[in-house]
Amino acid sequence: MGISKLTTDKVKDRMDIEEVISDYVPLKKKGQNLWACCPFHGEKTPSFSVSPAKQIYKCFGCGKAGDPIQFIMDIEGIGFQEAIRHLAGKYGIEVEEDETQTPEQEQAQNERESLLIALGFARDFFVKNLQTDEGKAIGLSYFKERGFSPAIIEKFDLGYALEGWDNLLNSAKKAGFQEDILLKAGLILEKDGDPSRRYDRFRNRVIFTIHNISGKPIAFGARILTKDKNQPKYINSPETPVYHKSDVL
Ligand SMILES: [Zn+2]
Known part of the structure; x- marks a missing residue:
């Protein structure tokens, strides 16, 4: 994002050094x-010259020189974009923002979209698991005991992660998801940094889906119901490019 080239060109056409x-x-x-x-160094006799013909300034005392944009940058202590905004304001030129992204911004945007798609797949997977025999016996009965109605269970995407190390991992891979995306989405873990030892983060737990403001799943909270002293009662998704805990909570 920045000022469009058209706006910059308009400013350059209109600006006058004098x-x-x-x-x-x-x-x-x-x-x-x-x-x-010279406005840049103290002096009593003028050594700061401005050439209307060349549209430049030059100080023979301190050496500062440039075009009108450079002058605004120097005297206001601002960058190029801000100087263009300043001059656009002076001349009543409407500033148009440039919507095009750098390749890096585009790549990051694509990655965030991939993560959201993977998280959406995981949400559907956990929700469906709730209707399996294991899901009904453990997950659904827990939600019912806690007073969650079927409408609430559906509305909040409550779900269940089956017992086992790779239920989600295998289903997601079968559906065409890359392991690296699942890892970045916080859905799987990697033992000892070994890519051949990846496994589901959420196992044998009821799932609470965390949504962003547009209602897309961005993370999960999960509670274990069996009495396993080696496992924490609650776990959550880690911070990811689409989930910043401070923004959501
Ligand atoms: Zn000077």
Whole structure:
């Protein structure tokens, strides 16, 4: 994101060195050029020259030189984009933002979309598991005991992760998901950093789906129901490119 090239071109066409600099220092004509006491270094006799013909300024005392954009950057202490905004404001030019992304931004965007699709698949998987024999016996009966109605269970995407190490991993791979995306989505774990030893993060637990503001699943919370002292009672998705705990909670 930034200012569109069209806006930058409009500013460049419209800007005038004399108009821009005389907003800051009074200019006096002498020969072809205009002169002032330099606004960048202290002086009593003018060594700061402005050439309307060349549309540049140059100080013979401190060496500062450039075009109107450079002048605004130097005197306001701002960057190129801000200088364009400043000049657009001066000349009443509407600033158009450029919607095109850099290749890096585009790649990150594509990755976030892939993660959301994988998380959506996992949500569907966990929700479906709740209707299996194991899911009904353990997960659904837990939700019912806690007073969750079928409508609430459906609305909040409550689900169940089956017992086993690779139920989700295998189903997702069969559906065409890459393991690296599942890993980045926080759905699977990797033992000792070994890509050949990947397994489901959520196992043998009831699943609470966490959604973003547009209602897409971005993470899961999970509670174990069996008495396994080696397992924490609650676990959650880690932070991922689509799940920042501080934003959601
Ligand atoms: Zn100077």
